[in-house]
Each structure stands twice: as structure tokens, then as C-alpha cells.
Amino acid sequence: MFAKTRFFLMLVILLAGVAFVTAPGRGAGELKLREALQAELARTDLAQVDAPLGRVALAACKVDADACYDLVREMLTVEYQHRKLYSVFTVEGFGKTATCYGVLTRYVCPGGVVDLQG
Secondary structure: OHHHHHHHHHHHHHHHHHHHOOOOOHHHHHHHHHHHHHHHHHHHHHHHHHHHHHHHHHHHHHHHHHHHHHEEEEEEEEEHHHHHHHHEEEEEEEEEEEEEEEEEEEEEEOOOOOOOOO
């Protein structure tokens, strides 16, 4: 019985150590944010945008996704917190927010993007 308890305790300590060392950093969160924006740009069709100025902006973003990301990124509030075994990456802007949790080199965003309603 003591051997099983000791094995379980060692396993928990080992997993906690791995989680501590591999919690993704701010750069991984920024990369996930860039990938999400570029995927949304690729998915959105010009016909889906009603406003003429919006169509022009979307077309420009499709032509130069990196420049578009840089422009949009400046308008977002991003907060990164490293919490020992995991990290939290929160993005807010354009009336929306998303909170992602990082562990073992990956970010997961339960709930996705949520509208901010006051």
C-alpha cells in the first residue's frame, strides 16, 4: 500500500515539474492570436461584409495579412500571467474578449470569443 502511495506521489510531483517547465509563454499566446486572426481572415468572404469601407478593409487585410495583424494588434488589450503550472492569456478589444489557458506547451480557449455586454 505504501509503495502505491509513494509511486502516486512521485508521479504527481513529476507531472507538476513538467507542467512548470512547459507552461507556454507570452510569445506562444501572441502566435496563437496571430493564427486565429489569419484563419478568420481566410474564412471571411467579402460578400459577408455589408459596409463598403469594411469590404475595403477586409480586402486590404487579405492582401497583406501581416500588416493587418500589426494594425489590429495595436487596438487589442492583451494580458499574460504566468501562474507556476499554467499560464493565462487574455485578449480584449472590439467589444469582445477571450481567455486562454496554457499548459504543457499549448493554449486552450474554453468558451472562445465572447461578446462584452455591460
